[in-house]
Amino acid sequence: MRKTVELRPELGTPPDKRLLRRRECEFEIFRSVEEAVELPAIRAGFTELREFISRAQAVLQRRKARSGRSLELHTREILIEEGFREGADFQHGPQSEPGKRPDFLFPSEAAYRDPAFPTTRLRMLATKTTCRDRWRQVINQADRISVKHLLTLQEGVSEAQFREMTQANVQLIVPEPLIEKFPASIRTDIVTLESFLGDLRLLAPGTP
Structure with missing residues (x-):
């Protein structure tokens, strides 16, 4: 998330668009890392269907978990940028x-x-x-x-x-x-x- 804010500060952009642009940027970063980690194993192949399904489920679950947590953290960052004090205003x-x-x-x-x-x-x-x-x-x-x-x-x-x-x-x-x-x-x-x-x-x- 920090890297995304660094790449897309967008501080003059309305909060709605800022949130979406940062999310898009973060997903691009995540996808690059994901491919670097997962593609070698995929290209090496699988000896059993069970092994393939297990790997695919792990990838999908990681995507879902990252996406939900990402939205939460980006919302927190925007609150702070918009002048809301954590612990006092939220x-x-x-x-x-x-x-x-x-x-x-x-x-x-x-x-x-x-x-x-x-x-x-x-x-x-x-x-x-x-x-x-x-x-x-x-x-x-x-x-x-x-x-x-x-x-x-x-x-x-x-x-x-x-x-x-x-x-x-x-x-x-x-x-x-x-x-x-x-x-x-x-x-x-x-x-x-x-x-x-x-x-x-x-x-x-x-x-x-």
Whole structure:
């Protein structure tokens, strides 16, 4: 992730486009490393189908694990670049309740656990490269927060699935360039990353 930020600083670029460009850059780096590691074994061949399947599953699992963690870390980096202080304005990987860990809490786990802290100033954010059925995992991640924000890079969902998310109080966040991939009827109900960051700024201490 650090190498990607170095190659694609993009500090004058809107957060939505910055996130996507860095993700593309990181995948190119990952693919180069992956080929260097895996191609020699593939070219050497396999003596059993079981050996081939095992290798292929390991490659696919590594790709999935990298992709999800990558989105989370790039989101954290953009929060910091946009002036949000870790530990004061947001917390990465906190525990909301026993056994529940949203990717991000705003402004902090301490504020979330303080009964006197107003729920109207609390936010949570989950990050998932694709949501499909996995969006339901977000619903119970922070009991005090009624609306769950979910950042995804999935290129489109059906109108029916979007209605189901909305009814469950899940607010979809999608980088602005990807919104055109969604049905026209729901595009105006999708929040961009930049818009979400604007909402967070309004929650800062001293803001009415």
